[in-house]
Amino acid sequence: MSTWKRAGVSLTAVAVVMGAAGCQDGDGGEKKKAAGSSQSAVQSQGEITKVIQAAYKKTSDAKSAKVRMTMTMPAGMEGGGTMEMSGVQGWDPGLLDVTMKGSMLTAGDPDAPSQMRMVMVDDAMYMELGAKQAAEMDGKRWMKLDLKAAAEASGDKELQKQMTGSLENMNQDPAQQLALLLGSPSIKHLGPEKVDGVEAQHYKGTLTFKEMLDANKAFEVLSAEEREKLVANVKKAGIKGYDTEVWVNEDQYPVKMVVGIKMPQGTMNMTANYSDYGAAATVQAPPAKDTFDLFEMLKQLEGAEGGAGLDG
Numbered sequence: 001m002s003t004w005k006r007a008g009v010s011l012t013a014v015a016v017v018m019g020a021a022g023c024q025d026g027d028g029g030e031k032k033k034a035a036g037s038s039q040s041a042v043q044s045q046g047e048i049t050k051v052i053q054a055a056y057k058k059t060s061d062a063k064s065a066k067v068r069m070t071m072t073m074p075a076g077m078e079g080g081g082t083m084e085m086s087g088v089q090g091w092d093p094g095l096l097d098v099t100m101k102g103s104m105l106t107a108g109d110p111d112a113p114s115q116m117r118m119v120m121v122d123d124a125m126y127m128e129l130g131a132k133q134a135a136e137m138d139g140k141r142w143m144k145l146d147l148k149a150a151a152e153a154s155g156d157k158e159l160q161k162q163m164t165g166s167l168e169n170m171n172q173d174p175a176q177q178l179a180l181l182l183g184s185p186s187i188k189h190l191g192p193e194k195v196d197g198v199e200a201q202h203y204k205g206t207l208t209f210k211e212m213l214d215a216n217k218a219f220e221v222l223s224a225e226e227r228e229k230l231v232a233n234v235k236k237a238g239i240k241g242y243d244t245e246v247w248v249n250e251d252q253y254p255v256k257m258v259v260g261i262k263m264p265q266g267t268m269n270m271t272a273n274y275s276d277y278g279a280a281a282t283v284q285a286p287p288a289k290d291t292f293d294l295f296e297m298l299k300q301l302e303g304a305e306g307g308a309g310l311d312g
Helices: 002-019 045-062 131-136 147-154 157-170 174-182 209-215 224-236 294-311
Strands: 064-073 081-090 095-101 115-121 124-128 142-145 188-195 198-208 241-249 254-263 266-275 291-293
Touching (some): 045 188, 045 198, 045 241, 064 095, 142 294, 174 198, 188 241, 198 209, 198 254, 291 294
Parallel strands (some): 142 291
Antiparallel strands (some): 064 266, 081 095, 095 115, 115 124, 188 198, 198 241, 241 254, 254 266
16 A cells, blocks of 8 residues: 555645745745846846746747756655656646656655656556566556546546646646746846856746636636635645746746745745757657556455445
């Protein structure tokens, strides 16, 4: 069962952190501001909007990029720790093929693999298991989690809404983050900085949770009542405002984004570096012979248990 728990924690981390409009815990890279930048170089609100809109258009059209990401969750949270991911990400359609490593995966489990490959394609997640877990599954080393199919099979409309939103959030692309930043009433230009040796301009904006909710298309599936309930629950949890930061290079592409969320347990962060925009992102599902479907397996187990009960 440790395999399923670890997979659940990993997916939760990806869904929550990648799906959140973020905040950084204070420095946000501002301390690294390039020498020589001055107030005179700071852009006007009109110029800022023009830059972010142009970056949104180019990023949206690019449809893919290489990504290097670090996520951290407070130790006080379930699955708290660090996860690093690197690989390729595509949007329209949503695709992921990344290798993950970090304490979120192992979580004190000596049998856990030190790293795990995760693939998302055709609305399904695939996670590559360690050798020990694969041996227990007749050598099948890939676990499939088809959340959308499971929700549809349940016949539960509310569950279907939640799963659809979660899938979109799992692969929230840099264009969506730029759209969120444009929704910030306090967006500002912090000046030039170098990111991975490349000249870029640094921008930062603050959003309340409600503003983030209104700007994030993944939440459009919620009814007005559901949105109000979500906002109330977030306030109850002690979550206040968000910040999101982006560094845009001279070619009008975001080369770095800082996303996260402040919580009573601490700050949950995601830092992503992007490169090679527009490079063809070919992501394929693992071979069927090497894959087992978690939900199909659970359905079979449930059926077997039901049959045993009738025989008894």
